[in-house]
Amino acid sequence: MVEQHKKALEKQLWNIANALRGNMSADEFRDYILGFIFYKYLSERMDIYADELLKEDSIKFDAIDENTDEGKEYLEAIQEEAIDHLGYFLKPSELFHVLAQKGENGEFILEALSEVLNHIEQSTMGTASEDDFNGLFDDLDLTSNKLGKTEKAKNELISKILVHLDDIDFLHHETEIDVLGDAYEYLIGQFASGAGKKAGEFYTPPMVSKLLAKLVTMGKDKLRSVYDPTCGSGSLLLRVAKEVKEVGNYYGQESNPSTYNLARMNMILHGVHYRQFDIQQDDTLEQPHHIEKRFEAVVANPPFSAKWSAAAGFLTDERFQDYGKLAPASKADFAFVQHMYYQLDDDGTLAVVLPHGALFRGQADGHIRKFFVENLNAIDAVIGLPENIFYGADLATCIVILKKNRTPDDNVLFVDGSNFYRKIGGQSSFEEQHVDELFELVEQRTDVEKLSSVVNRDLIRENEYTLNIQRYVDTFVPEATVNTNELLEKLKKVEQQLDVTNKKLSNLLDIEDSNKIPHEIIDKLLSGQIKFKQDDGEPFPEWKSFKLSELLFETKLKNKEGKYGKDDVCSVSGEKGVVNQIKHLGRSYAGEDVSGYGIVRVGDIVYTKSPLKSNPYGIIKVNKEKEGIVSTLYAVYGCKETASGEFLDYYFSLNNNTNKYLRPLVNKGAKNDMKINNQRVLVDSIFIPQVDEQRKIVEFLDLFKLRNSLLGEYVSLLQATHKSVLENLFPIE
Incomplete structure (x- = not known):
């Protein structure tokens, strides 16, 4: 219940x-x-x-x-x-x-x-x-x-x-x-x-939080204290509490005032008594508020490679003075680690998320890494994480565990968790089973082929104190060899497909050699510089200006009867057009009630006001896949008999055409605030042919796209064949 x-x-x-x-x-x-x-x-x-x-x-x-x-x-x-x-x-x-x-x-x-x-x-x-x-x-x-x-x-x-x-x-x-x-x-x-990149300012993905929490509580059922120097919304501190029966006190610091307020609310709302938490607002590196305290668990997901002052005065700061060098001003990753280690109690555990670059960067970072390994013997484990699991950041990351109570003979565990994810659309989904599997590898602390390796410090010395996981965990998998004859057969089939496609293109354009089609063909076709003929050989009527209202009508079809659910919600991508949200983004962002969403049929045109860098006034795309629904932030239009949806999709695929059409509507109709009325989108004109020639152009452009795809496949097969020949000449013994 x-x-x-x-x-x-x-x-x-x-x-x-x-x-x-x-x-x-x-x-x-x-x-x-x-x-x-x-x-x-x-x-x-x-x-x-x-x-x-x-x-x-x-x-x-x-x-x-x-x-x-x-x-x-x-x-x-x-x-x-x-x-x-x-x-x-x-x-x-x-x-x-x-x-x-x-x-x-x-x-x-x-x-x-x-x-x-x-x-x-x-x-x-x-x-x-x-x-x-x-x-x-x-x-x-x-x-x-x-x-x-x-x-x-x-x-x-x-x-x-x-x-x-x-x-x-x-x-x-x-x-x-x-x-x-x-x-x-x-x-x-x-x-x-x-929130994209902004999300990193206040939130650590839940499964990363869970793994961090399990790592700093390993073998314990209660903590005297837990500390997060970049606490964001406080979610990570609260996650640590779920892994033990009792936490004495929570400490955190956050530089962003809004996020600081959110963290305090989050603590109170989770039933943490006001006497049990101390969250402060300031820059942790420049103005630490808990410097006199030591904590049993220290955990953080600091901003990746953030800038800091690296002022010379920090060389006499107790947190940094023993190392001899400061982390570079452009990359504060190890400055956070040094600060966290200073605040760690003698029997405590520190777990921090870092970008992979921090493991092998040279100069000051390399010097600090050497000090942690050689002088402090503090590095206990390095765990690689999958790429693209943090909001707004697709870089490779890792978790580094540090302790103060290690003996001179203690080793360092390296774990490669880069493949511990499930692919959903374009996103990497780091899930509970992956957390459990990685944590088990850390608990076992043994060599597991292609996954983990227990290393003594001598080997790290030999590698000049790089902590790059690939230096210690052999993840190499030989590529499967491909039969050369099979590749040659595939090449032959692609050549035949290219030949058929080229002949169709030659017939459509009435030219002898379709290989001589100019690269700027699409621009010329869509501007009327290249003309097609009707089936009887007669020229098509001249191109003219059509108001979009002569070509399209707003459909206003709603999902009132509940025919479609969250799984059918679509978004508009600048690159891929109208796409299923789950397929494209890995999840649906809709609420449970989608009865007010608009229905999008195959061939319908969808307009979104959401700006892109290349399309600051929005995107216009056709739905080519299957019926679905879109939120009320989108406008949906059907094609009249005077228009081909596929042609309009090609027309507005050119950023210049989209921006030229939408810009006056935004400036005049909505005081530049992007609130364009759905009907107003239809009021201006575009210069295009009548519908039969539109279809001819679509037929040509589809063939042209197919031809380019086949050429790409042909080049890839040639490269694979070349590689296969080399492998046969020089087989691995």
Whole structure:
């Protein structure tokens, strides 16, 4: 039941986020939805706690009259207890459901809501919890124009969010804090998945977090303390807690103010008492806040190869002074490792994610690596991870484990986990089974062919202190030899296909040698410089300007009957066109309710306003694969009898054509804010032939594309044949 409740809560919250964010990006809306969920959690906790205190008096907290002397006495007593137990206080009139009800009734609540959020922070001033609540709601800017152009529009949106959240009962009883905490983590993860490179600032993928947590808790069932110097949203700290029965205290530091607020909310929302965590906001390398403390577990996913000052003064800083050199200003990876090692307790374990380059870079990095291996004997294990498992970063990464209690004879474990993933679309999915398999290799600490190797320091010395995994784990797999005769037979078949294709092209263009087709053929065809003839030999009518409304119509077909589900949701790719989201991205980003999504038939044209570097005003593509659905952010058009969808797809495949057509619409119709009305997309004109010639051009371009594909295959087969001949001449003994 708990798992079902958690899943249901995750779906509800994500659906609310998707339904209400409107034209705001997911990244912009994140702080609002997460902030209001946190406010609702504080409200429900306050209500439940106060009701428990008032149980013997048979009074409900929300029934107390705040204006009577008796009511004030009750509230004063409750506030004292709540500040000590919860760390904050809310009056009955400040409870979430009260403001939600006012918003639902059409009242203006923005000012009252702002006051409530300020009062929560003010209630902690001068108390032990002040640092944990100070500035916690700074990112909830209720005056932002992103919420609406008018105060009324802003109020309506905020009211809708509160009303939707008010329908969800977060805390049936105290034991369900974990359920809400996990749902909150799920939301953070969903926002991270759509934030690209920004995601790395606040979120470590869950399975990487799990592996890090298992590594620093290996052989332990409780920890005195855990520390993350680049804690982001706090997810990694909380993940460590799931691997043991008890964590005494949590410590973290985060430079980004918004992410710092998110981390504190995340701690409180997971039921971590305010006295048990100390999260600070500042640059860890430049201004460390926990420098006098030592921690049993130190874990981090620092920003990859970040810049730092590397000022000369750090050579006398206790964290760095023994090494003789500082990490380069352009790559702070080892500066973070040095800082973390300094804060590690003598019996502790440190696990850190690093880019692979940190394992073998020379100069200062090489000097620091040598010091860790030779002088400190601190490197305990190096674990390679699959590529492309971090949001917005496709570089190779690894986990390095360091300890202080190693003996001179201790070895170093190297594990190659680069193939521990499942391919989904273009993404590498690092899953629970992969975590378990990698952790088992670390636990076993033995040589496993092509996977792991236990190495003494002498070998690392011989390799000049490089920690590159491939130096120690032999992953070489000989390529399978290919039969030369089979390759020659394939070459022959491709030659025959090329011959047939070239003849068709020659007939279409009425030229003798299709090998002499110019490279700029597509540009010339789509600009009318090359003409086709009708089947009877007569020329086609002259090209002319067509308004897009003469060629297309908006379909407005909705998935109301639920014919399609999340598995059928499509996106538009600049390179691949209309694609199934799961097939292309490895997952669907839609909520459970897709009844409002638009239906896309084969041959329909889809327009997305999402800009690319090469298409700053959006993309226009045809659906060539199968029927599916798209979110309301996309516009879907069907072709009239005057148009070929495939021709328009070719036409708008040229970035110049797309940008030239869309740019005036954006500038004139939407004040440059990309909010182009779906009908407005159809108002301008393009210069093209009539539909029969469009189809002729499509036939030619399809053949031209096939010809190029066959030529590419032919070249690859020639190269493979050459290699096969060499292998036969010089066989491996």
